[in-house]
Amino acid sequence: MFINHYKSFYSLTKYSATFFYPFYHFSLILCWRFILFLFLIIFIQNRETLAIFADYTTVPKGTNPTLYDAHDFVVQLDNQSFNDTVFCFDSTKIVSNTLFLDENTNNNSLNDSIKSNNNFVSGEVQSEIIGRCTSIIVEFYSDWCGHCRAYSRLYKALAKDLLAWQGVIKLAAINCADPVNLDTCKDSSITHYPFLKYFPRNSLEANLNSSVTVGQILRSYQSLAQMRDQITRVLLTEYEENRYEDWPKFEWLEDVETYNNLWKGIDTHISTLIVLFESNTNSLVGAQLLLDLSGYADKVVARRCVNNALANALQIKDFPTFAVFRRGERSPAYIAELRRLLLNEFEQLLRNDSKETSKRSMNKFSSRKKFASGSENIEQFCSNFPQICKRAYFVSELDLLKSARIALFNDVQMIGGENITGQNLRALYEFVDILANYFPHRTIHPQLRETEINGSQNSREINEFNEKDNIEFLNASSRARVVFRSFI
The missing domain is CATH 3.40.30.10 (Glutaredoxin)
Incomplete structure (x- = not known):
């Protein structure tokens, strides 16, 4: 009986092996194809990772507006492109990033713009410069920061002024107000805006467990000449340490006999x-x-x-x-x-700038002259009649609310970290207390703001001006003060 069962089992096994063999072979083929597919996916992902290298045409990821565009010759960075661009080491592994290019940006037009704005870069050297690691200066800014907006004009001018140096150094910027860049700005130990850092060529990324701060802090001077001199000094220092073959030879020429x-x-x-x-x-x-x-x-x-x-x-x-x-x-x-050559160019530039500056000053003065009641000195008028003069200056309520929110939820965490204790906690408490007590929550009625002070009004009429009956409370800002108070 046992033998009969054995024969039956043997026959069934043989039959099953014969029947399922084609399916087994097919499954094996599918398995190998799946493994190859996984390797292909990994390869593509690695290639995309290598491709996250920002240049002048790169559009950074994020939801907040930026202070620069592709034609400002400022490399715009984000959380994904920061490390690959700033800590560029092996230029043979760098592929220009096409994943985040603005589809409205024309690369040909940008290259033409570079050539037209840069009289010092020849066409033969242009292609070599693009694929080479350089030193880089990064401006850490916040798009809502008034100082950053004002400084962006000088930073754009500096980028164009130093465009001929792009084979040695480039200027970049990253918006720390955008949530996607919070970790990068936190790791960079940013304490204020705008914040400038110089990263030498072939800089190494700091270890996550290291307390070493990478990058050299630069002063945000308000003149092109001071910024140019500061950058020149750090470049000379870096050259003394590394002697790059593809940089200019900054050594002093030795005595020449023949x-x-x-x-x-x-x-x-x-x-x-x-x-x-x-x-x-x-x-x-x-x-x-x-x-x-x-x-x-x-x-x-x-x-x-x-x-x-x-x-x-x-x-x-x-x-x-x-x-x-x-x-x-x-x-x-x-x-x-x-110096004579530079002096002639500077005098020509000075003549042009003087006309433009005078024109802008006159336009600015004319637009505010109506508040001065015929007075030619706006500062003196505002000193005598501050209640009237302040109607010419106002700020957006939305900008104030946005800046307060970013300061609390982004900047505090970026600087203080996850656990805030000691002096940092005390400073945070005092900051929130100030917001709760003094955050602006009133405005002058719009109709009153538009009222013009004409020349027939005398100083007595102006001094008797009373705006208490024309105050309008802002609901959102008033609610914000309550929220700030609840934090304490």
């Missing part, structure tokens, strides 16, 4: 050499000229020189002066004092 020594170490295909003679080693003019000419590295080599016998041989006594040498020629093709 004409051939002047061209020593310069590639034979370079036909032009520019030497800038300076009076002392503290001058930054020569370094800035080298950076301006860095886009022509395939055609021109520029060097700076101080206390050199070559200056005596050329009878150069005024500094800074530059000399242009052509390969094969024994004497310089051109010698000129650099």
Whole structure:
């Protein structure tokens, strides 16, 4: 009986194996295809990760408005592109990000704009510059911050002024008011806005468990000249430490005994050499000229020189002066004092700016002149009649509410962390107490705000002005004060 059952089981097993073999083979094929599919997905994801490298055309992710656009020559960063762009190390692994490009942005038009605004970058060098790791300056800002909005004008002008330096350094910005960038700004130890940090080329990302702050803090000077000098100094310091081969050669030119020594170490295909003679080693003019000419590295080599016998041989006594040498020629093709050239350009710029500034000042003054009752001194009028003058200055209620919310829910967490104790907790308590007691919740009635003070009104009529009966309470702001009080 046992044998019969065994034979029956054997026959069934044999039959089952014969019957299910095609399905087993098919399942095996599907399994291998699924594994290959997973590998493909992982590869694509890694490729996309490598592609998150921001450039001038990148549109950052987020919901908040930004202070810059693609034509400001400021690289806009977000939480995903920050590390790959700032901590760029191996340029061979970098692929320009096409995932977050604005579909309305025309790359060709942007390249044309770069060429038209940058007289120092040749076409041959342009493609090499784009795919190369550079040092980078990042402005951490908040879109609702008034100081940031005001500083953005200078930052845009600085980006265009230093566009010729893009092979060495680029300017970038990230909006810390956008929730998607909260972690990045928190990790960067941002304490105020606008906040500038200089990241050297090949900077390494800080370890999550490390207390080391990455990046060098820069001053947000209010003039282009001061910003340019500050950036030049940090670039010279970085060059002293790393001696990058593809950066301008900032070393001082050694004594030259013969004409051939002047061209020593310069590639034979370079036909032009520019030497800038300076009076002392503290001058930054020569370094800035080298950076301006860095886009022509395939055609021109520029060097700076101080206390050199070559200056005596050329009878150069005024500094800074530059000399242009052509390969094969024994004497310089051109010698000129650099400061005269810059002075002429500056005077021309000053004349143009003076007209525009005067025009803007007149327009601004004319728009507010009606509040002065014929007085030509707006400051004196506002000092005498503050109740009347303040009607010319008002701020959006929505902007105030938004700034308070971001300060409490974003900035406090970004600076103080998850657990706020000690002095930080006390400071937070005092801040919320101020909001609860003094957050603006009243406004002058719109009809009263539009009332004009004409020249027939005398000082007595103005001093008798009483706005108490025309006060309008703002419901949202009044409710906000109650909410602030509940926090305490």
